[in-house]
Amino acid sequence: MTTPILEVRDLKKYYPARAPLFHRGERPVVRAVDGVSFTIAEGETFGLIGESGCGKTTTVRTLLGLEKVTSGTIRFAGEDVQDADQAGWRRYRSSVQAVFQDPYSSLGPRMRVWEIIAEPLLTAGKMSKADIKARVAELLEVVGLPSDAGERFPHEFSGGQRQRIAIARGLSPQPRLLILDEPVSALDVSIRAQILNLLQALQDKFGLSYLLISHDLDIVAHMCRNIAVMYLGRIVETGTVAQVRDNPQHPYAQALFSAVLPPHPDKIKPRIRLTGPQPSPLNPPSGCRFRTRCPVVQPVCAEIEPALEQTCTGSRAACLFAPRASQEDID
Amino acid sequence: MTDISAQPVIRVEDLHVSLRRRRDGATIHAVNGVNFSVGKGRTLGIVGESGCGKSTAAMALVRLLPKSAEVRGAIHFDGRDLATESQAALRRIRGRKIAMIFQDPMVALDPLFTVGDQLAEPLREHLDLDGEALHARQVELLQAVGISSPEARLKQYPHQMSGGMLQRIVGAIAIACNPELLIADEPTTALDPTAQAGYLELLERLSETYGLALIVVTHDMGVVSRICHDVMVMYAGQTVEYGPVRAIFDQPRHPYTQALLASIPHAVQPGACLPTIEGQPPDLAALPPGCPFAARCPKVVDRCLAEAPPAVEFAGGQRALCWRADER
Amino acid sequence: MGQYILKRLWRALITLIVISMLIFVIARVTGDPIAYLASEDASEQELAQVRAQLGLDRPIYVQYALYVGDALRGDFGNSLRYNRPAFEMVLQRLPATIQLSLIAFIVSTVLGIMMGVLAALRRDTWIDGALRLLAVLGQSAPNFWIGILAIMIFGVHLQWLPTSGRVGPEYLILPALTLALFSMASVMRLTRSAMLETQTQEYVKFLRAKGVRESQIIFKHMLRNALVPVLAVLGIQLSHLVGGTVIIEIVFNWPGVGRLMVEALLNSDLPLIQAGVMLIAISVVLVNLLVDLSYGLVDPRIRIE
Numbered sequence: 035m036t037t038p039i040l041e042v043r044d045l046k047k048y049y050p051a052r053a054p055l056f057h058r059g060e061r062p063v064v065r066a067v068d069g070v071s072f073t074i075a076e077g078e079t080f081g082l083i084g085e086s087g088c089g090k091t092t093t094v095r096t097l098l099g100l101e102k103v104t105s106g107t108i109r110f111a112g113e114d115v116q117d118a119d120q121a122g123w124r125r126y127r128s129s130v131q132a133v134f135q136d137p138y139s140s141l142g143p144r145m146r147v148w149e150i151i152a153e154p155l156l157t158a159g160k161m162s163k164a165d166i167k168a169r170v171a172e173l174l175e176v177v178g179l180p181s182d183a184g185e186r187f188p189h190e191f192s193g194g195q196r197q198r199i200a201i202a203r204g205l206s207p208q209p210r211l212l213i214l215d216e217p218v219s220a221l222d223v224s225i226r227a228q229i230l231n232l233l234q235a236l237q238d239k240f241g242l243s244y245l246l247i248s249h250d251l252d253i254v255a256h257m258c259r260n261i262a263v264m265y266l267g268r269i270v271e272t273g274t275v276a277q278v279r280d281n282p283q284h285p286y287a288q289a290l291f292s293a294v295l296p297p298h299p300d301k302i303k304p305r306i307r308l309t310g311p312q313p314s315p316l317n318p319p320s321g322c323r324f325r326t327r328c329p330v331v332q333p334v335c336a337e338i339e340p341a342l343e344q345t346c347t348g349s350r351a352a353c354l355f356a357p358r359a360s361q362e363d364i365d
Numbered sequence: 366m367t368d369i370s371a372q373p374v375i376r377v378e379d380l381h382v383s384l385r386r387r388r389d390g391a392t393i394h395a396v397n398g399v400n401f402s403v404g405k406g407r408t409l410g411i412v413g414e415s416g417c418g419k420s421t422a423a424m425a426l427v428r429l430l431p432k433s434a435e436v437r438g439a440i441h442f443d444g445r446d447l448a449t450e451s452q453a454a455l456r457r458i459r460g461r462k463i464a465m466i467f468q469d470p471m472v473a474l475d476p477l478f479t480v481g482d483q484l485a486e487p488l489r490e491h492l493d494l495d496g497e498a499l500h501a502r503q504v505e506l507l508q509a510v511g512i513s514s515p516e517a518r519l520k521q522y523p524h525q526m527s528g529g530m531l532q533r534i535v536g537a538i539a540i541a542c543n544p545e546l547l548i549a550d551e552p553t554t555a556l557d558p559t560a561q562a563g564y565l566e567l568l569e570r571l572s573e574t575y576g577l578a579l580i581v582v583t584h585d586m587g588v589v590s591r592i593c594h595d596v597m598v599m600y601a602g603q604t605v606e607y608g609p610v611r612a613i614f615d616q617p618r619h620p621y622t623q624a625l626l627a628s629i630p631h632a633v634q635p636g637a638c639l640p641t642i643e644g645q646p647p648d649l650a651a652l653p654p655g656c657p658f659a660a661r662c663p664k665v666v667d668r669c670l671a672e673a674p675p676a677v678e679f680a681g682g683q684r685a686l687c688w689r690a691d692e693r
Numbered sequence: 694m695g696q697y698i699l700k701r702l703w704r705a706l707i708t709l710i711v712i713s714m715l716i717f718v719i720a721r722v723t724g725d726p727i728a729y730l731a732s733e734d735a736s737e738q739e740l741a742q743v744r745a746q747l748g749l750d751r752p753i754y755v756q757y758a759l760y761v762g763d764a765l766r767g768d769f770g771n772s773l774r775y776n777r778p779a780f781e782m783v784l785q786r787l788p789a790t791i792q793l794s795l796i797a798f799i800v801s802t803v804l805g806i807m808m809g810v811l812a813a814l815r816r817d818t819w820i821d822g823a824l825r826l827l828a829v830l831g832q833s834a835p836n837f838w839i840g841i842l843a844i845m846i847f848g849v850h851l852q853w854l855p856t857s858g859r860v861g862p863e864y865l866i867l868p869a870l871t872l873a874l875f876s877m878a879s880v881m882r883l884t885r886s887a888m889l890e891t892q893t894q895e896y897v898k899f900l901r902a903k904g905v906r907e908s909q910i911i912f913k914h915m916l917r918n919a920l921v922p923v924l925a926v927l928g929i930q931l932s933h934l935v936g937g938t939v940i941i942e943i944v945f946n947w948p949g950v951g952r953l954m955v956e957a958l959l960n961s962d963l964p965l966i967q968a969g970v971m972l973i974a975i976s977v978v979l980v981n982l983l984v985d986l987s988y989g990l991v992d993p994r995i996r997i998e
Contacts, residue, residue: 085557192645222414223584227628227639234638249557256630256639275635293562295587297631299610302591305562312527429901460904467902472895475914476994477921487903522993538903 040074045106066092068267079244081254084264131204135216137196141188148184154207173202194225273349283345283356373402374578380438391650395421397602408579410593418602461491464539470531474523481519506537601657608683618685770964779968790949796869801877809884831878840944857946868945887919928984936973
């Protein structure tokens, strides 16, 4: 079994919240990410899905080093990232790159395209300018942009082309893992297909691993092998796409997938509606966090916090009532 | 199923809208000869990608366009032609007979005023309600959209409410004066899956309960298949295909529609290549002669580049504007 | 909202304490005060006498304790020049200053907002251009220069208005308008850009779709939203109520706190300086506090936490 490219164990990120003036006791915290664990194998695309406020963006920011981890470990290619020295940390940062959602705001408007793509290389300062320009030309070709694009500015390009520039930038330090945060949500349908195909081709060509974040469940299902569903800072179900999408065991995952829009008017399925107030990460409900909105909640759900356990489909779900894997299923 | 012979609530004939581009003053032909109609209790989806003119066409129905916009054609509604009515007359129709809602309910309301105040505005303006009658109607409306404790909600401010609640408030405001037509411009684009589904269900329920004609402008075929009865596919300001949703999904006749439907990830095997449409939409200030989709069409022939295709009719009210529509 | 008020009050208190300490320290740090006070050829004995009189021979913390004790009773000592209680003298001049700056504030706010709204509604027309030009001039020309110019034109040349002193209401006109010019320009520019920004907000589109009258959209909704950032600037301007009139008071010979302060500085009149600075500080803190509290009235998002 080869080393996974990324192993996240019990990752937590808390933010201090504003306390009232004469507050007693502990300072309130926003538990944005509250114990998230997952593993990405090399060359795999792993999907992280969830709705706004579930903590997926914070997870991404922590992985990119934009936020300090509150607790938990991140192992990249077997090495503990927190414990790394300067050199190790820099290696990590150049091995993990990101492509973000909005092609209109993620590229510096005053920089030429070649500068944008070369930025990670220019900052590292290890290559000569000639070599950098050559690399940029290579990258432009690989992402399907014309060779003269380098001298132009981002605003001269369409949304889809800008995303290609962002991808080229992500590829320039030769990363092993690309984090794709809603990479095509801001693009038109016909352009999305182009970019998704490009990402697939790049993965095959360079052996890249992807962490895909999206709330578009169809795209995640198309690109990923394994996925995890997040809710209020925790993972509530994880498994292969076939397991989690087609037969979700956690009530939230069930509700989420039932909300997917049908591909054909004859395929409209009844939707599981969630009622009840939205809990806040400042004060998550006791026991199971989802219990205030769960359609099948029981009294015991307020007492015990469910851990991820293997279910009968093979996925792991954090629900006390998800049918467990029997011994025969596991064998 | 598609009974368009009954008098439609709104009927648009040969609508053209041109705008002036701010950057260089060029004239953009945003909408070029669009025809459609919507009957009572029916939902029409106007679908297309950004820049195809769908939002412009929708806004043109109530003439909510910039001053530089020019509208030609006819918009038959309530026995009048909205394309020729004065702005003053249109203001009395907006919110009263034709309601319009937009993308994100979280920013649809003025943050400095209570929800009740903003719900009261169309009621005061159009129905002249006040005092007791006004209050009663407000409570009635909130209950109709499924909001509990309406009295308390009326006094709250938008930032105190969740996204789902605001969706329903926006819905309540839309139906406040019992309109005949509701236009939803990209109502779900900024939303999460469950919020999206909830909003669409709300629109569907309102349409069924109040017999509203509903026009949904969207880029998402999923929205169309979920709540629309009929669909109009637009490209570069023109209708390329039109008809009942089932017929279009089962047998799309226009290459653009075919490509749109084929590129939905759900239709494709996981990991396989998604079919794409190469190239870019044309510049609306400089439209080529012939079919606007010709430059990107996988089925293009010489004729397409020279002559604009006619509308080819099919059974059940489906029509496509393509020289090769009746092949296959 | 309660939390909000409490936090603000607490901060205001801390600010005042810190300022009082600063005043205390600065006055003593700038050299031996005695040297400025007694006459040139005073003997050592006389100097020592004066020192003991002012308590300057006691240890520093004792001095500070005395200072705070006295200050809380409003006793900053007597003016060295006029030999009257310093704080009283400053308070006596306060009405004149407040009258001047309040009128200027009202004029600049009302006119500034009106001009800003007009410029925003008539964007890119000649009206907009003219108003923006006026604003740039108002902000770039130094107010003492404008003041002198006003005196020359309206006082000397045309002889329409008086230019010195405070005898009757007409004496207020030139100084107040000159003072108002700069702040009016900033208010106008800020109002204009805030209005333009509200125009692009989604809720404006929705209001139009509801069929609300355009006038209601502009004056009920857009203006109110535009005023939220403008209020912040108005707050800052208002806090200059007592301390910001110095130059105008000198140019127009207006008998206010500012002019008194300049005199006191020129005469090294320490008690008077201390009293004046303290008063200005108190008024700034107080006004800021009131302005902060008023945000809650205008913006419900702050009011309801």
